[in-house]
Amino acid sequence: MKFLDLFAGIGGFHLGMEQAGHQCVGWIEWDKFARQSYQAIHDVEGIWNASDIRTVRANELPQADCWCFGFPCQDISVAGKQKGFTAGKRSSLFFTVTGLIRDLEEKNRPSYLLIENVKNLLSINRGFDFLKLQIELDEIGYDCEWDVLDSAEVVPQHRERIFIVGHLRGRRTQQVFPIIQSDRQAISRSDATNTLTTRYGEAQGAGSYIAEGQPQKIKSAPKIIVNPHGFNKGGVKSIVPTVTAGSFKDNTFVLKVREATKSGHDVATIGDSINFAQPNSKTRRGRVGHGVANTITAGMEQATLTDDLKIRKLTPLECWRLQGFPDWAFNRAKQAGLSDSQLYKQAGNSVTVPVIKVIAEKMKIS
DSSP states (O other): OEEESSSTTTTTTHHHHHHHOOEEEEEEOOHHHHHHHHHHOOTTTTEEEEEEEGGGGGGGGOOEEEEEEOOOOTTTTTTTTTOOTTTTTTTHHHHHHHHHOOOOSSGSSSSEEEEEEGGGGGGGGHHHHHHHHHHHHHHTTTEEEEEEGGGGGSSSOOEEEEEEEETTTTTTTTTSOOOOOEEEEOOTTTTBBOOOOOSSSSTTTBOOOOOOOOOOOSSSSOOOOOTTTSSOOOOOOOTTTTEEEEEEEEEEEEEEEOSSSSSEEEEETTTTTTOSSTOOSSSSSOOSSSSSSSOTTTOOEEEEOOOSOOOOEHHHHHHHHHHTHHHHHHHHHHHTTOHHHHHHHHHHHHOOHHHHHHHTTTBBBB
16 A cells, blocks of 8 residues: 655654555655655655644655554643643644645545554543544544553553544445454564663574673672763763662562552662652652553653663664664664654654554455
8 A cells, every 4th residue: 555654753654664565755844854764764855744743734745545644642641731622822723734635536535544643642622533533534534442551462552542533434444443463452472571670682683682792790789879960971970869779679679669568669680760750749659660661652651670780861762663674664764864853753753663564454445
């Protein structure tokens, strides 16, 4: 199939769709840094593109079988102001997309819509916003199905997102959900251990490792020094309030991490992730990811406990790996001059590539 990549970011949809055998015929992205990465990563020479979807006219768009888009979630996410996707300035861009479809003759409309957003879309404004989305899709001729998928099925990152597939009525499209594999509803990846490890990678881009750095042999239990502004640099001895104490239990080093639970803490061991967002919060739970990362965000507020018993922030490369991007894609973006802060942001704003691939593999037109 041919597809359009809207709100393209760094091209998570592009890469996943391409891996499933589909062809990109156009893309739209307004952020200049994301465009810089997109052009460095993907072969887009000669492919139609635009920077602002609000200025695009329907007759300018190349014809495509599928439109892919994860419209902005800032007005929907639990981390945002939750104005809703109809009242919020950014998330209401969903209706800009459907407006373009309304302006197309039915024969030129895409057979599929592949839409991604935060899980909160299901419940914000007591579910009325999601109902409005379904009504809008119905009015422009699309039946829809949806499911909430966790990226942890394919990469070591808990990231629940809703995926909506629209089917243009009258076209012979194939149902996508549920995704079943190995006699269970799942999306799995044969080349991944699904754990956040601190092993050095055996092969570049393989799913058998995520964290960087050569492990060191442990001769004794060193004092854990944590610097929240750089982590283990320059001998700074400030302690993140989230981390309370470290000790050995059954010959395994454990680190107590403050959480709003009955015990008051969770325990992190080597290879676990630690979320240090809002360190003084008395209501936060789930700070420790046991073998996996929490949801990668644009701000990147996660660390890992390493083999040499240090706490360090996840690197931009690790965050891209946790989103399923191969190392060559990250390297191209890095070599294009992107800063670490932009690379963190781009990983947090992306979709998880293997999730897109497994959905795209089921999208066919008879």
